[in-house]
Amino acid sequence: MRQWIQERLKRIAYYIPREFWYGPGCSRQYLRLKRMMHEDPGVIHRWQRKRFNTLARRLSRRSDYWRKIFHKWNHAASSMEWREQFESLPLLDKRDLQSCLEEISVDAGSPGTRYMTTGGSTGIPTGFYLRTIADQQKEWAHICYLWSQVGFRFGGLNRRVSLRGEILPGNALALRKGHELLCSSFHLSKENLPRLMQVIRSFRPRFLHTFPSAALRLAELLAGAGEGPPRGLRAILASSESLPDKLRYELERFYRVPVYAHYGHSERAVLAGGCRHSPSYHILPTYGLVELLDERGRVIREAGRSGEIVATSLTADRTPFIRFRTGDFGEYDEGPCPCGSPVPRLKAVHGRQQEYLEREDGVQVSASLLNLHLDILDQVTQVQFIQERPGAAVLSVVPRPGTGRLDRKAILRAYEERLGKGFLLELQVRDQLLRTRSDKTLLVVRREPQE
């Protein structure tokens, strides 16, 4: 009986917009961001400085690791000096997180903290700690702001179909959770299309939240069946994959609504997205600080020059991401945006392209689907897929030192679930992975078959 009541309550809860569950902190963050996006750059900088100083003070009080880094930090420094000090702080990368996570993290064992692992688009699985409630609040408030650019209403119903690689219980095609309809992108096929579209059309979605590649597959299936997009759609909310202009154009032409893309990470140090006037990625100033560094580690300030995106979270204080190397590359867009916001914008984000595996039936499985958040991956430090022909790939893994015997079967099973039936995956243990000429380790390496 109790379980029955719990189930009912859970179902009712799904109908209440998430922002209400997260409490007043979520709306405060949303309103602050909305205001800050159009503030004077000096005001934004002062706010960020104050935020970062508070974080620095807290970290130096709580940890030896950060005390050493901040021991000369001048909290009252002028704007110029502050920037100089900031840019001389050490960089943090995924390998640091792997080798000394416990030293870097602060109060990791305290209540309300959870551990999270991520495969990451660069193929180096990392673990980190975050605050369960506060970090979700922040994330959702900022995402809501981005999506508000295409009609998403904070506190509104915003019926949306999610097509993002969810594996649904009982291998189901779709599952309704209040105002969200989760659909399985693994089931996107000619045979399933009528059933899937019946569910989607009767749900009357306003938004389609999807990987760009899944939206394209759905569009191709619908076009093949002589059907149009669901009626009443207001926008496609695309994320987790790069969105080349050509793909954006194809999607907008078919769905006849704007395609809205944002850029972010599981580590939550940077979040950026387009506005009503421009698709270039406006860096959200209350979320984090972004720098671009050239190959010699110098800060790039001008538009048009590509550099590695290095991000600093202004809130993460369990595992602080300070000058964190994301492994993605971007360049600043020129001039002010017609929307009037003075925040810096990234014109393009590279580094995630070509990151998909091709199945035998031609379906492309995006790298974001291979970005597994599983404890089993703690056994390895890096993973990489090498694909020479559709339907098969070599999964190279670098074992974490001192792990002992790898649970090969469990690792393979985890990925095979994502890749679908019939995909041939061979696991190889390596000392190091293949790297690109610019020393990047890609999650997916595609190459010609070798004789």
Ligand SMILES: [Zn+2]
């Ligand atoms: Zn703008």
